[in-house]
Amino acid sequence: xxxxxxxxxxxxxxxxxxxxxxxxxxxxxxxxxxxxxxxxxxxxxxxxxxxxxxxxxxxxxxxxxxxxxxxxxxxxxxxxxxxxxxxxxxxxxxxxxxxxxxxxxxxxxxxxxxxxxxxxxxxxxxxxxxxxxxxxxxxxxxxxxxxxxxxxxxxxxxxxxxxxxxxxxxxxxxxxxxxxxxxxxxxxxxxxxxxxxxxxxxxxxxxxxxxxxxxxxxxxxxxxxxxxxxxxxxxxxxxxxxxxxxxxxxxxxxxxxxxxxxxxxxxxxxxxxxxxxxxxxxxxxxxxxxxxxxxxxxxxxxxxxxxxxxxxxxxxxxxxxxxxxxxxxxxxxxxxxxx
Amino acid sequence: xxxxxxxxxxxxxxxxxxxxxxxxxxxxxxxxxxxxxxxxxxxxxxxxxxxxxxxxxxxxxxxxxxxxxxxxxxxxxxxxxxxxxxxxxxxxxxxxxxxxxxxxxxxxxxxxxxxxxxxxxxxxxxxxxxxxxxxxxxxxxxxxxxxxxxxxxxxxxxxxxxxxxxxxxxxxxxxxxxxxxxxxxxxxxxxxxxxxxxxxxxxxxxxxxxxxxxxxxxxxxxxxxxxxxxxxxxxxxxxxxxxxxxxxxxxxxxxxxxxxxxxxxxxxxxxxxxxxxxxxxxxxxxxxxxxxxxxxxxxxxxxxxxxxxxxxxxxxxxxxxxxxxxxxxxxxxxxxxxx
DNA sequence: ACATTTAGTGCAATCGATTGCGCAAGTCAA
DNA sequence: TTGACTTGCGCAATCGATTGCACTAAATGT
Numbered sequence: 001x002x003x004x005x006x007x008x009x010x011x012x013x014x015x016x017x018x019x020x021x022x023x024x025x026x027x028x029x030x031x032x033x034x035x036x037x038x039x040x041x042x043x044x045x046x047x048x049x050x051x052x053x054x055x056x057x058x059x060x061x062x063x064x065x066x067x068x069x070x071x072x073x074x075x076x077x078x079x080x081x082x083x084x085x086x087x088x089x090x091x092x093x094x095x096x097x098x099x100x101x102x103x104x105x106x107x108x109x110x111x112x113x114x115x116x117x118x119x120x121x122x123x124x125x126x127x128x129x130x131x132x133x134x135x136x137x138x139x140x141x142x143x144x145x146x147x148x149x150x151x152x153x154x155x156x157x158x159x160x161x162x163x164x165x166x167x168x169x170x171x172x173x174x175x176x177x178x179x180x181x182x183x184x185x186x187x188x189x190x191x192x193x194x195x196x197x198x199x200x201x202x203x204x205x206x207x208x209x210x211x212x213x214x215x216x217x218x219x220x221x222x223x224x225x226x227x228x229x230x231x232x233x234x235x236x237x238x239x240x241x242x243x244x245x246x247x248x249x250x251x252x253x254x255x256x257x258x259x260x261x262x263x264x265x266x267x268x269x270x271x272x273x274x275x276x277x278x279x280x281x282x283x284x285x286x287x288x289x290x291x292x293x294x295x296x297x298x299x300x301x302x303x304x305x306x307x308x309x310x311x312x313x314x315x316x317x318x319x320x321x322x323x324x325x326x327x328x329x330x331x332x333x334x335x336x337x338x339x
Numbered sequence: 340x341x342x343x344x345x346x347x348x349x350x351x352x353x354x355x356x357x358x359x360x361x362x363x364x365x366x367x368x369x370x371x372x373x374x375x376x377x378x379x380x381x382x383x384x385x386x387x388x389x390x391x392x393x394x395x396x397x398x399x400x401x402x403x404x405x406x407x408x409x410x411x412x413x414x415x416x417x418x419x420x421x422x423x424x425x426x427x428x429x430x431x432x433x434x435x436x437x438x439x440x441x442x443x444x445x446x447x448x449x450x451x452x453x454x455x456x457x458x459x460x461x462x463x464x465x466x467x468x469x470x471x472x473x474x475x476x477x478x479x480x481x482x483x484x485x486x487x488x489x490x491x492x493x494x495x496x497x498x499x500x501x502x503x504x505x506x507x508x509x510x511x512x513x514x515x516x517x518x519x520x521x522x523x524x525x526x527x528x529x530x531x532x533x534x535x536x537x538x539x540x541x542x543x544x545x546x547x548x549x550x551x552x553x554x555x556x557x558x559x560x561x562x563x564x565x566x567x568x569x570x571x572x573x574x575x576x577x578x579x580x581x582x583x584x585x586x587x588x589x590x591x592x593x594x595x596x597x598x599x600x601x602x603x604x605x606x607x608x609x610x611x612x613x614x615x616x617x618x619x620x621x622x623x624x625x626x627x628x629x630x631x632x633x634x635x636x637x638x639x640x641x642x643x644x645x646x647x648x649x650x651x652x653x654x655x656x657x658x659x660x661x662x663x664x665x666x667x668x669x670x671x672x673x674x675x676x677x678x
Numbered sequence: 679a680c681a682t683t684t685a686g687t688g689c690a691a692t693c694g695a696t697t698g699c700g701c702a703a704g705t706c707a708a
Numbered sequence: 709t710t711g712a713c714t715t716g717c718g719c720a721a722t723c724g725a726t727t728g729c730a731c732t733a734a735a736t737g738t
Contacts, residue, residue, distance in 0.1 A: 004694065016719080019695065063434070074413075080411070342725085353687065356688075389724050395725075
C-alpha cells in the first residue's frame with residue numbers, strides 16, 4: 001500500500017502538500033507545476049488515500065448508514081438502490097443494517113453505526129414509536145426518515161403521500177359505482193399502516209360516506225398471510241360489500257387467497273385495489289389495480305436530502321412528499337348490481 | 340463523545356489497560372477487580388470505542404463490502420439479507436455497492452472499498468469475465484464469489500447447483516411425457532446463463548436426447564422483456580415443441596407474455612418451467628413451476644465463508660454448492676398429444 | 679536466601695492522513 | 709528602501725485506539 005508519504009518523497013514535497021494538491025477544493029493554494037507533478041506521481045504509484053486515516057483526523061467518514069427492517073422487502077430494496085446511487089455518486093459509501101429483533105434492537109444498531117462515525121443515518125424502520133430518533137438527535141448525527149413520518153416533525157423525512165394515494169383509490173372505486181367499500185388496514189403501529197387508514201377515512205368522508213368501524217379490519221403485518229387472515233375476518237363480517245382497498249399489495253394478494261377459498265371471484269364478486277405497485281403484481285391473476293409509488297425515487301430524494309444535511313446546505317426540516325399514481329388493471333370493475 | 344482516555348482517567352489506569360480490559364480475548368492479562376471497575380466506568384460514561392481509530396491502528400475495519408449489479412433484484416436482495424445477518428452477528432458491518440455502468444466500473448468500486456480497508460469483499464456481479472478478481476487477489480483482500488463461479492477456482496464461491504437444477508427441470512418434463520423440450524437461455528456472458536445452458540444440455544443428453552442448436556435461444560438479459568422477445572423468436576422457429584425450460588423465472592414470465600400474444604395457452608399448449616422461485620411466481624397465472632433456490636441461505640453461507648477466510652480458519656478454496664429443489668405448480672402438465 | 683518466573687500494568691510508538699500556524703520568497707505601492 | 713500583502717509550502721500536532729516492550733512486585737523454585 002502506497003501512502004501519502006511515498007508520494008511526497010517521490011515528488012520531493014511535504015505530505016501535507018500532497019494532501020492539499022489531491023483535494024480539488026484546496027488545490028488552489030498550491031502551485032500549478034507542483035500539483036501536476038503530485039498528480040502524476042500519485043497516479044504512477046497507484047496511490048489511494050486511506051479513508052480510515054482521513055476519517056480519524058477529519059471526523060468525517062463519508063459513510064452513511066441505513067437501518068431497514070427487511071432488506072429483501074420489495075418496498076425497501078429499491079429505496080436502498082436509489083439511495084446508494086446518489087450517495088456513491090458523491091463518494092459516500094452506504095452501510096446497511098437490519099436489526100434482528102431477537103438479537104439486538106434498533107438502538108444498539110444506531111450505537112454501532114455512530115461508533116463507526118457515520119456522517120448520517122437513514123431510518124427506514126417503520127415503527128411509529130421508538131427512541132432511536134432521540135438517540136440520533138442527542139448525538140447530533142443527521143437523520144432522515146424514509147417511508148415513515150413522525151408526528152412532530154423534528155427530523156426530515158421522505159414519504160409518499162399516503163392520504164392522496166388512498167384518495168385516488170377511493171375515487172377510482174366510487175367512479176366505478178361502488179358504494180360499500182371496505183378497508184384492509186396495515187398494522188397501526190407502522191407509519192404507513194396508520195396513515196393509509198386515515199387517508200381512507202378522509203377520502204370516504206370527503207365523498208360523503210362514513211365508514212363504520214366494521215368496515216375496517218387490521219392485519220397483523222404487511223404480509224400475504226396476515227392479509228389472508230384479516231380478509232377472512234372482514235369478508236365474513238361484511239359479505240355484501242363490493243370493493244375493498246388494501247393498505248398494501250401484499251395484503252391485496254392475501255385477499256385474493258381468501259376470495260379463492262370462500263369461492264368468490266375477483267373482480268366479478270369483489271373489486272380489490274392494492275398499494276405500492278410492487279413488481280409482478282401486473283402478472284398475478286387477476287392483474288392487480290393499485291397505487292404506484294416510486295420507491296427508488298424516494299430513495300434518491302432521501303440521498304439528496306442527506307447530502308444537503310451533511311454539507312449543511314439547509315437548516316430547515318424538509319418534508320418531501322412524493323406523488324402517488326393510480327394504476328388501473330383488472331382487479332377492479334363496476335359492481336355487479338349497481339344501486 | 341467519551342474516549343478511552345476519559346475512562347482511563349476515571350478509573351485511574353492507563354488507556355492501554357482499558358483497551359485490554361474491554362477486549363474479552365485479552366482481558367485475562369488484567370486483574371479481576373480492575374476489569375470490573377473499568378467495565379463499570381465504561382458503562383457509566385457511555386463509552387463506545389471509536390471504530391475508525393481502532394481500524395487505523397489495527398488494520399482491521401470489521402467491514403466487508405459486497406458488489407451487486409442490482410440491489411433491488413429479487414435474487415440479490417435476499418443474498419444481501421442473509422449475508423448481513425451472519426456478518427452483523429459477529430460485529431461486522433456490510434457496505435453495499437452497486438456499480439453504475441455509465442458512471443464507474445466495478446474496478447473503481449473495488450478500489451474505493453479497498454481504500455476503506457474492508458476486511459473482505461463479496462462479488463455478486465455475475466459477469467463471467469472481469470478483472471476485479473485479479474485486483475482483489477493482488478491486494479490480498481479476501482474475496483468470495485456468490486451466485487457466480489469462476490472457470491479456474493482461484494477464489495471461494497457459493498453457488499447453487501445449476502446443473503442439478505436443470506436436471507431436475509428436464510427430468511420433471513420428461514416424466515410428464517414431453518419429448519421436444521426447448522431452452523430459453525440467459526446471457527452467456529453471465530455465469531448463471533452459461534451454467535444453466537450447460538446443465539440443460541447435459542441433462543438432455545443423459546436422458547438420451549440431443550437438443551439441436553435450434554432448440555435453444557438466448558435472451559439478451561434476465562428480464563421479462565428480453566424473455567418475451569427471445570420467446571417470440573424461439574416459438575416461431577419451433578412451433579411444435581411442447582415444453583420450454585427457462586433459465587430464470589423472469590424469462591419464464593416473458594414466455595407467458597409471448598404465449599398470450601400468439602394465442603397459445605400455458606400449460607395446455609406449452610409447459611413452462613422457470614428457475615429461482617422468486618416471490619409471487621406462485622400467484623401469477625398460471626402459477627409457475629420452477630426450481631427453488633434459497634438465495635438467503637446462499638447469502639448466509641457466503642457470510643460464514645467470509646468470516647472463516649478473514650479469521651484465517653481455512654486455507655483451502657472452498658466451493659459451496661447449494662442444492663436446488665423442484666417446485667411443481669400449474670405451468671407444467673403432460674403434453675396434449677402423447678406419443 | 680537468592681534466582682527465576684509470572685502476573686499485572688504503564689510507556690510510548692504507531693497507524694495515515696488533515697490542518698492551524700508559521701515562515702520564506704515574491705509582488706506591489708509608497 | 710521599506711512595509712504590507714500575497715503566494716506557496718513545510719512543520720508538527722492531532723484524531724483515538726492498539727500493541728510490543730519494559731518494568732515492578734509478588735510468587736515460586738532450588
